[in-house]
Amino acid sequence: MKILVDKSAPFTHAPTSVQKTMATVLLALVPATLFNATLFGWPAVFMFLITLGSCLGAEAICLSWSNKPVLPTLFDGSAALTGWLLAMSLPPWAPWWIGVLGAVFAIFLAKQVFGGLGQNPFNPAMVGRVALLISFPVQMTAFIAPRPLFSSTAPGFIESLGITFAGRVDFDSISAASALGYVKTELSRGIPVSQSVPHLPDLMDIALGMHPGSFGETSALLILAGGLFLLARRVISWHIPTAVIGTLFVMGALFNAINPDRFTGGVFQVISGATFLGAFFIATDYVTSPVSKRGQLVYGCGIGLMTWIIRSFAGYPEGMAFAVLLMNALTPLIDHHIRPRPFGRTRKGEPLPLARGEK
Amino acid sequence: MKLFPIRGGIHPDYRKELTSEKPIVALPLPRLLYLPVQQHMGAPANITVQPGDQVKKGQVLAKGQGAVSAPIHAPTSGRIAEIANITAPHPSGLPQNTIILEPDGKDEWGDLPEPLADPFAATPQQIKDRVAGAGIVGMGGAAFPSAVKLGLGGSHKLEILLLNGAECEPYLTCDDRVMREYADQVVDGARIMAHALGTPRIVIAIERNKPQSLELIKKAAAAFANIDVADVPVQYPMGAERHLTQAVTGRETPARKLTADIGVVVHNVATARAVHQAVRFGRPLISRIVTVSGNAVREPKNIEVPLGTKVAELIDFCGGLAETPRRIISGGPMMGQPLPDLDVPVVKGTSGILALTAGEVNERPVQPCIRCGSCVSICPCGLVPVEMAAVIRHENMDAAVAWGVMDCVSCGSCSYICPSHIPLAQYFNYAKGRLNEQDRERRKRDLVKRLVEERAARLEKAAKAKREAAAARAAAQAAQAATAEANRVNP
Numbered sequence: 145m146k147i148l149v150d151k152s153a154p155f156t157h158a159p160t161s162v163q164k165t166m167a168t169v170l171l172a173l174v175p176a177t178l179f180n181a182t183l184f185g186w187p188a189v190f191m192f193l194i195t196l197g198s199c200l201g202a203e204a205i206c207l208s209w210s211n212k213p214v215l216p217t218l219f220d221g222s223a224a225l226t227g228w229l230l231a232m233s234l235p236p237w238a239p240w241w242i243g244v245l246g247a248v249f250a251i252f253l254a255k256q257v258f259g260g261l262g263q264n265p266f267n268p269a270m271v272g273r274v275a276l277l278i279s280f281p282v283q284m285t286a287f288i289a290p291r292p293l294f295s296s297t298a299p300g301f302i303e304s305l306g307i308t309f310a311g312r313v314d315f316d317s318i319s320a321a322s323a324l325g326y327v328k329t330e331l332s333r334g335i336p337v338s339q340s341v342p343h344l345p346d347l348m349d350i351a352l353g354m355h356p357g358s359f360g361e362t363s364a365l366l367i368l369a370g371g372l373f374l375l376a377r378r379v380i381s382w383h384i385p386t387a388v389i390g391t392l393f394v395m396g397a398l399f400n401a402i403n404p405d406r407f408t409g410g411v412f413q414v415i416s417g418a419t420f421l422g423a424f425f426i427a428t429d430y431v432t433s434p435v436s437k438r439g440q441l442v443y444g445c446g447i448g449l450m451t452w453i454i455r456s457f458a459g460y461p462e463g464m465a466f467a468v469l470l471m472n473a474l475t476p477l478i479d480h481h482i483r484p485r486p487f488g489r490t491r492k493g494e495p496l497p498l499a500r501g502e503k
Numbered sequence: 504m505k506l507f508p509i510r511g512g513i514h515p516d517y518r519k520e521l522t523s524e525k526p527i528v529a530l531p532l533p534r535l536l537y538l539p540v541q542q543h544m545g546a547p548a549n550i551t552v553q554p555g556d557q558v559k560k561g562q563v564l565a566k567g568q569g570a571v572s573a574p575i576h577a578p579t580s581g582r583i584a585e586i587a588n589i590t591a592p593h594p595s596g597l598p599q600n601t602i603i604l605e606p607d608g609k610d611e612w613g614d615l616p617e618p619l620a621d622p623f624a625a626t627p628q629q630i631k632d633r634v635a636g637a638g639i640v641g642m643g644g645a646a647f648p649s650a651v652k653l654g655l656g657g658s659h660k661l662e663i664l665l666l667n668g669a670e671c672e673p674y675l676t677c678d679d680r681v682m683r684e685y686a687d688q689v690v691d692g693a694r695i696m697a698h699a700l701g702t703p704r705i706v707i708a709i710e711r712n713k714p715q716s717l718e719l720i721k722k723a724a725a726a727f728a729n730i731d732v733a734d735v736p737v738q739y740p741m742g743a744e745r746h747l748t749q750a751v752t753g754r755e756t757p758a759r760k761l762t763a764d765i766g767v768v769v770h771n772v773a774t775a776r777a778v779h780q781a782v783r784f785g786r787p788l789i790s791r792i793v794t795v796s797g798n799a800v801r802e803p804k805n806i807e808v809p810l811g812t813k814v815a816e817l818i819d820f821c822g823g824l825a826e827t828p829r830r831i832i833s834g835g836p837m838m839g840q841p842l843p844d845l846d847v848p849v850v851k852g853t854s855g856i857l858a859l860t861a862g863e864v865n866e867r868p869v870q871p872c873i874r875c876g877s878c879v880s881i882c883p884c885g886l887v888p889v890e891m892a893a894v895i896r897h898e899n900m901d902a903a904v905a906w907g908v909m910d911c912v913s914c915g916s917c918s919y920i921c922p923s924h925i926p927l928a929q930y931f932n933y934a935k936g937r938l939n940e941q942d943r944e945r946r947k948r949d950l951v952k953r954l955v956e957e958r959a960a961r962l963e964k965a966a967k968a969k970r971e972a973a974a975a976r977a978a979a980q981a982a983q984a985a986t987a988e989a990n991r992v993n994p
Contacts, residue, residue, distance in 0.1 A: 147841070147844060149596070152929050152932045153915050153918075154837045154915035154919050154928065155830045155841070155857075156515055156516070156673060156836040156859075156864065156865065157864070157865040158515070158919055159865070161870075162922050164922070165922050216868075220870065261871045262923075263871070381880075430874050430876065432874075434876075435874055435889055436876070436887070437880065486758070486884060486910050487746075487758070487883065487884040487885050488755055488910070489758045489885075493907070495757040495759055495760065496755060498760065498765065
């Protein structure tokens with residue numbers, strides 16, 4: 145009897161796999177996705193399916209071009225997750241070509257040209273979103289107020305097909321600003337935050353998702369629940385989400401206290417926009433975030449700070465995607481400089497000194 | 504007693520229940536015993552018998568040579584059938600010089616050294632000599648000659664003898680059974696070792712998943728005020744020397760130092776029992792307890808095995824294989840050695856023989872690294888396996904050293920946890936091998952360079968001597984000629 149001796153120990157393995165990890169993240173997104181699909185109706189469902197399908201299609205094309213096995217890699221779940229997250233970050237009634245183009249940006253340009261899974265320096269979904277936002281600012285900010293499925297305001301199935309595939313919708317009449325967008329526009333008209341915020345739905349409605357915004361980011365509470373599920377399943381650790389949300393809250397609260405007319409408060413910063421989606425699902429992307437826990441804290445704080453700066457001072461009302469990409473660029477630097485302390489050594493790598501009196 | 508946290512680690516599926524309640528059973532004498540001359544770290548033993556010799560149980564067959572070595576004794580009485588090259592219990596499958604003993608079935612003891620009547624009145628050197636003479640090596644698997652470690656008292660100021668009963672490897676229960684069935688011998692052996700080392704305190708550390716061992720060892724140690732029993736948390740690799748030292752004392756051994764440098768010496772519990780046997784009864788190390796386990800084995804057991812027994816006989820004694828195993832391991836699944844087949848002998852460091860099914864091994868195709876950082880979080884040595892593997896993949900050994908690959912203890916936690924099933928520990932073992940090879944080559948180069956330089960210097964010296972001699976000769980001749988000339992001119 146001859147038995148394999150082709151590798152060294154260990155000869156046991158934790159029940160972990162890439163597929164399992166990805167599947168857990170997808171599962172965590174399901175509640176918020178279902179809720180938002182109901183809230184924004186058939187056009188949102190079409191947009192979601194097109195985006196997801198395009199990402200899988202783009203991945204399959206790239207894999208077959210590069211002579212890699214298509215099916216096993218396609219089922220690792222990473223392209224599905226990219227597509228899902230990209231869809232979550234798009235306006236719910238975005239036309240079909242937004243989803244397709246986003247997939248091309250995300251999978252072709254941000255992921256596969258770098259060598260596929262694990263090789264991309266930037267979060268593919270966020271590259272997709274940012275490329276779309278810069279190229280098609282009108283379509284990317286055409287938010288609508290919730291029109292729950294089967295309600296009187298909701299478009300029917302056929303009408304929805306027209307909205308998604310033929311552009312048969314007049315956004316001028318129905319579009320509504322997201323909370324962050326509204327505040328920013330009002331500020332530019334000289335109306336202070338302290339006056340514009342009271343016109344928004346109250347914080348509880350914003351937290352539940354009953355307000356205009358991107359497909360996935362509006363229902364902060366369901367996203368939070370998904371994030372907590374990931375924490376409980378130990379797919380992610382608390383470091384990045386806490387650092388992102390904590391920094392954003394502290395900056396918001398601090399500057400709101402200094403100048404309440406100019407800056408929104410900490411709670412508003414945390415509840416609105418893509419804070420929870422970004423903190424729990426985007427910033428925690430394994431591939432593009434630092435590997436050490438202390439590095440992750442630095443990275444998370446950086447994202448929180450950047451997001452707040454962009455929201456408060458830049459032209460765009462929401463800054464999460466930009467912040468994530470900017471900090472992605474710093475990840476190799478963070479990983480190089482922030483390492484765990486090796487056993488028996490100082491942080492500088494020198495052997496620990498022997499205690500006095502010992503030789 | 505107060506314990507201290509250690510960094511990282513994993514909680515594998517321990518599967519100790521396969522054998523933990525199986526009392527130790529003795530293996531009937533096999534037809535032939537195969538005793539390799541290298542069953543320990545250090546120099547191989549020097550064979551002192553000839554084929555055809557009749558030997559008694561406990562008789563020396565091969566003597567230790569040099570500072571770090573250990574003798575080999577006859578596990579039973581019989582005839583030396585042959586001295587031949589036999590496959591060693593090592594993944595290489597390379598042959599090794601091996602004494603083949605044919606038992607005569609009488610199992611007659613030869614003359615043993617007199618037991619030390621009162622070990623605590625003996626000098627440390629006497630105990631050390633006795634342990635060295637008995638061929639005792641670390642029974643936890645490393646097989647480092649124990650006498651060398653018992654000599655650390657002379658060079659270091661030691662405070663604690665830390666007896667390692669953590670047995671953190673999955674499946675293995677041999678130490679657990681030794682502690683449960685021979686608690687008094689373990690405690691007595693520990694006291695003798697502490698006396699040899701000059702350590703005032705003894706701590707016996709046992710993981711909490713062995714409650715019976717904890718209880719029985721506590722009972723056996725109750726009479727001795729200087730012995731503490733520590734119930735350490737179940738956390739692989741708790742049994743690693745430096746980590747156990749940290750968990751029990753809170754002291755972190757500096758890199759490139761020994762635990763002895765911070766006052767602690769660690770020995771395995773089965774080693775303590777072997778010391779007890781050697782000192783109290785004069786018996787050398789000729790058998791050991793081996794856990795035979797894994798789902799491919801029909802009846803897993805804890806067996807007292809004469810050294811030199813072929814692994815195949817152990818498997819047969821356990822009812823044979825229920826199915827073809829995916830892997831055969833000597834030792835535990837986390838750090839053990841894969842065996843190419845069953846036709847290799849049990850040696851002093853063989854703590855377990857595992858026949859693992861494909862399901863238990865859970866091997867999957869390697870996928871790309873997704874940088875999840877699990878390996879970084881669980882590394883008990885505070886290293887960054889993901890980065891080390893990346894540089895080793897490109898043969899960049901200098902970078903691997905800079906990332907700390909030489910601080911890696913090869914515990915395998917990173918490979919175990921990796922969702923992409925990347926064999927990280929394999930990369931690090933490879934790098935360590937390459938670095939050792941480079942080191943050997945560098946030393947060889949330095950030696951050659953030194954020899955060449957010395958030769959050049961020697962030649963130069965010889966040439967100079969020759970030149971000087973020639974010059975002297977010429978001068979002498981000239982002087983002679985001058986004298987002759989002078990004589991001729993002025994007779």
